Amino acid sequence: MTHLHLAVALDGAGWHPGAWREPDARPAELFTARYWADLVTEAEAGKLDFVTIEDALGVQSDDPTQVQGRLDAVLIAARVAPLTRHIGLVPTATVTHTEPFHISKAIATLDYVSKGRAGWRVQVSARPQEAAHFGRRTVRIDTTEAVSDLFDEAADYVEVVRRLWDSWEDDAEIRDAATGRFIDRDKLHYINFEGRFFTVKGPSITPRPPQGQPVVTALAHAEIPYRFAERAADIVYVTPADAADARRIVDQVKVKHVFADLVVSFRPAELESDAKVVTGTPGQLADLLQEWQAAGLTGFRLRPARLPSDLHGITRGLVPELQARGLFRTEYEPGTLRDRLGLERPANRYAEGARVA
Template sequence: MTSPLYLGIALDGAGWHPSAWREPDARPADLFHLDYWVALVRAAEAAGIDLVTIEDSFGLQSTGFGGIDPRRDEVRGRLDALLLATAIAPHTSTIGLIPTITTTHTEPFHVATGVQTLDFVSDGRAGWRVQVSGRAHEAAHVGRRTLPALDPALVARGTDPAQTALLEDLFGEARDTVEVARRLWDSWEDDAVIRDVETGRFVDRDKLHYIDFVGDRFTVKGPSITPRPPQGQPLVYALAHQKVPYELAVAGADIVGITPHDDAHLVAILGQLDTAAQDVSRGADEPLRVWTEISVLIGETADAALATLDRLNATHGEPWTSDTVILADTAEAVAAQLLHWHSLGIDGVRLRPARLPDDLTAITERVVPLLRAAGVLDRPIGAATLRARLGFGRPESRYASPTAPAARATAAADSEADPAADSTVELDLTGSIR
C-alpha cells in the first residue's frame, strides 16, 4: 500500500492573495458570519480533506512588523479562530479543525481548556496551530510589556543579538505554553470519573493531577477544569522557518509545517530539524511529522493561472509575496508538486488557497481526484479522531499509574489497528529521515 499524503487547507479571510476579496466569487461582506466558514469547511470535508486551519493573530492584520499599516484595500479583522472552529464543529463530522491561537499574551490555562473543549464539541477533531505574537502593537493591546520591533530580515540573518533574544523569548514562552497545555490535557486520567454511589464519590481524586508547571514567565498549578478530551492530546501544529521555531516544533508539536523553496532547501530544512532534535528534548509522544506548505492559484492552463496572478497583483499594486512557494499553475502541476514532496518522504501538505472559494474549489474538484488516483488519500476505515486519521495513536495520560493495564491495552490496540501507522514516513528523532 502506498503511504498516505495528508492534506490541510489553510483558511484565511477571502484567501491568501491580498486582492482575493475583490474576485467575483469572493464574499468579503460575509467574513464575519459563521455561514461563510461552514460552507468552506464543508466543501473541504466533502472532498476528503483531512483538516483545515484557521488563521488568527492578536490584533489587526498588517503587512509589516513595524506597526499597523494604513492600507484599507486589504481584508482586515478576524473572528477569534478558536471560537469560530468550535462553532464550525457541530456543522461538520470528519474534518480536523485547527485554529490558530497565540501564546504570547494569552493565558496558557484558557488556551488549554479552549482546545480541550473544541475536542469535545468536535468529538475528537481538534488541533491547535501554535503562534507567537511578536508585533509591538499587539503587546500594546495588553500593556504589560513592550516588545522591540521584530525585523524578519534581521531575524533570518541571525546576526542581531537583540532580535535573537526576542525570538528565543517568544518561542520559549510558546514552548512553555505547549508544555502546560499538554500537561493539563493529561491532568485527568481517562477513567477519573467513577460515579461510585457506595462511597459518594463522583471522581477518583487520585486520577486528577496537579501539573505544577513552573517556568520563567508563568506558573500553572492545575489540574485542568476540563476532563481529558476525546483524543487525549489534541494535535499541535507549528509553522516554522528557522532554528528557534524548529526547536519549538521538536519540543512540543505533532506536526511541523515547513516552507521549502526547492528540493535543496527542503533537504537543508530537514537537516536543521535533525539538528534541533539532537539539541531539544521532545515533549510529545510520537515522532514529529513534517508537512510542507504551499500557496496555490489554480487555472485551467498554466498561462491562465499566471494571467490571473498578474491581474490580482496589478490590482494590489505590487506582487504578492509569501513565506511559501507560490504556485500559479494547473491542477495537474499542483498535484505533481505534492506527489513529488510525498516521494521525498513528506507526510502532508498545508495548502494556502490564493482565492476563496475559487482555489479551494479547484483543489477539491481537480487536485484531490488526481491525488486519489495516485493512491495517497486512502485513510484508515473508522478513524474517528483527527489523530487516528493522521496515523497517530491515542496516548495514555503521562500521569496514568502503571497499574492500569486496561487503559494501556486499549491505546495499544488503537495504534495497531491503524494501517497507516507503520507506513508513515516520520522524522526519526535520532537524527535521520526514513
Template sequence: MTVAHGPGRFHLAAAIDLPGATRAEDFRRLAALAEQGALDFVTLGDSFARPGLDALAVLSRLAPLTDRVGLVPTVTTTHTEPFHVQAALATLDWVSHGRAGWGVDVSTTVAEARLFGRRPAAPATALWQEAGEVAEVARLLWDSWEDDAEIRDLSTGRFVDREKLHYTDYQGTTFSVRGPSIVPRPPQGHPVIVVDATEELPRRTAARYADVALVRVSGRAEAATLRRELRERAAESGRDPDTLRVLAALTVDLCDGEGAARPGHGGGGPRPGPRGPFYRGGPVDLAELLVDWHSSGAVDGFHLTPAEPLPDLERLVNGTVALLQHRGLFRTFYPGATLREHLGLARPANLHVHAGEPV
C-alpha cells in the same frame, strides 16, 4: 545523527482563512469542501495584529457542522493565560469528538503588547521559549485527569475519583500553573500541536513539541533538508521522529482550473512570493508537484492556502485531490474519526501515569 525515513501516508490540509468574513456559513462552506476531499485538517489563522473573528471560536462553531475533518485554530501563547488556552482547546476536542488541533504562534509587536498593557514586547527568542513551556504545561494539564477519572455516580453523588486527578505544579519563565484542569482529558489525549517551523526559533519548539511541522519552502531539496533536520532534532529531544509529520506549506492559485503552470514556476514548481512559496497553474500540474515531493520522501504531505479561498479550494478538491484519489495516492474516505487517526498518530499515554509520580 541521521534519521532516515521514506514516504508514508500522504497528508493534505488546507487553510480556510477569509479576511473580513463575519458569518459562520462562509467558513462552513470551506470546511465542508475540505471534508468532501477527505483532507486531514483545516487551519484558521489568527493574530492580535489584525482584525477578524476569533479562530478558536469560529472552529468551535464549525465542530457540530462537520463530521470528520480536523479543526486547527491558531492560538497565540503571548499575552494569553496557559490554563485558559489548554482548557479552550480541550473543549474544542470534546465538542468535535476528537478533531482538535492547535496552531501555536507568538505575538511579537509593541502594538500587540499595548492591547493588553501587562508587559512590554519581548524578543522572539524569549517568546518561543515561552511557547514551548505553554505547550509542555498544556500537555500536563490535559493529562491531569486520567481517562476514567469521571465516575458520575448519582447514587453516591460522586462525580470524579480524586485519586485520578493530578495536581501539576509548573513554573515557567513567565508564568506558573497549578492544576488540575477544569476540563476532563480530551478524547485524543492531547489535541494535535501544529507549528510553522520555517524559521529557526519555532523550529526548536516544533522539534520538541509539535505533531505537525509546517515548512514554507520553494524547492524539494530544501524541504527534504528541513524535514531531515526536524526529525533529527526530534530524536535528540528524546522523541520518536516518526511521531512528527512535516508538511510543505504553499499558497496555490489554480487560475481557471485548466491552465498549465505559469512561466517562472519551474515547470510546475512553486516560486518565492511575499508571503511564502507560491504556485500558479492548473490542478493537474499541482498534483504532479505534490506527488513528486512526497514520493521522494521530501515531505509527509502539504498544507495548501488557496489564493482565492472558495474557487481555488473547489479546484483543489475537485481537481487535484480527485486526481490523486483516482490514482490511488490519497484516500477517498476517512478510515478513522479523530485527527490523530487521520495523521496516523497514536493517542499518547498519560504523562502523569506514565511517569508514575506527580509532576
C-alpha cells in the same frame, strides 16, 4: 504507495490581498458562521485531513484596500464542529500575552465538541502594537537571544497546556449515583509547573480530551522555530523553495510530520508570501506534491489564494488527480485526528503520580 496528508489554511477571503474583490467572493459574509461552515464542509467533501483557521492579536494590515478583522478561530472551529463528521479542526491561538490555562480548556472543549478532531496551531506574537493591547510587557526580537526567549516561552506554554490536558485521568469521572460521587478525586492531579515564564498549579477544570492530547502544530521558517517545533509540536509547517530545500529541511527538523506550506492559485497571481506561490493546473500541482513527497515531506498545508474558487480547485481538481495516482484517500476511515495522522493516543503522565488531596 504511501498516501500523503493534505490540509488547507483558511484566512478571510483567501491569501491574495485582493481576493475579497473576486466575483465569487463573499466579503459581506466574512463575519458569519455560514461562510466558515461552507468552507469547512467543502474541505471535508474533499476528504482533507484537516483545516487550519488563521487568527492573530492584531489586524492583518494597515492597508485599507485589504481585508481587516477576524472572528476568533477557536470559536469558529467550535461552531462548525457539529456540522462536520470527519475533518480535523485546527484553529490558531497565540501564546504570547495569553494564558495557557485558558487555551488548554478551549482546545479541550473543541476536542469534545468535535468528538476527537481538534488541533491547535501555536503562534507567537512579536508585534509592538499587539503587545500594546495588553499593556503588561513589551516584546523584542532585535537579537537572537530575544527571539530564543520568545520561542522558549512558547515551548513552556505548550508544556503547561499538555500537562493540564493530562491533569484528569481518563476515568476520573465515575458518576456513581449510588454513592453520590461524580469525580474520583484521586484521579485529578496538580501539575505544579514552575518555570521561567509560568507558574501553574492546576488541575484543569475540563476533563482530559477525547484524544488525550489534541494535535499541536506550528509554522517554522528557520533554526530557532525548528527547535521549538521539535520540543512542542506533532506537525511542523515549513516553507521550502523547492524539492532540494524540502529534503534539507526534513533532514534538519526532527518532527514526525513535516508539512510544506504552499500558496495555491489555479489562475495567475502576483502576491508576496513567506511560502512558495504555486500556479497552474491541478495536474501540475499534483506533480509538484509528488516530487516534494519523495523528498521526505509527509504532507502539505495549502493556502488557497482566493476563496472559494481555489478551495474548489483543491477539493474538486487536485484531490481527484491525487486519488487517481493512488496518493490520497477516497474515503475517511473512522477515528480521531490523531488516528488519521498515525499518532498514538498518549498515556496520561500523571496516572501513577501524586494525587490531589
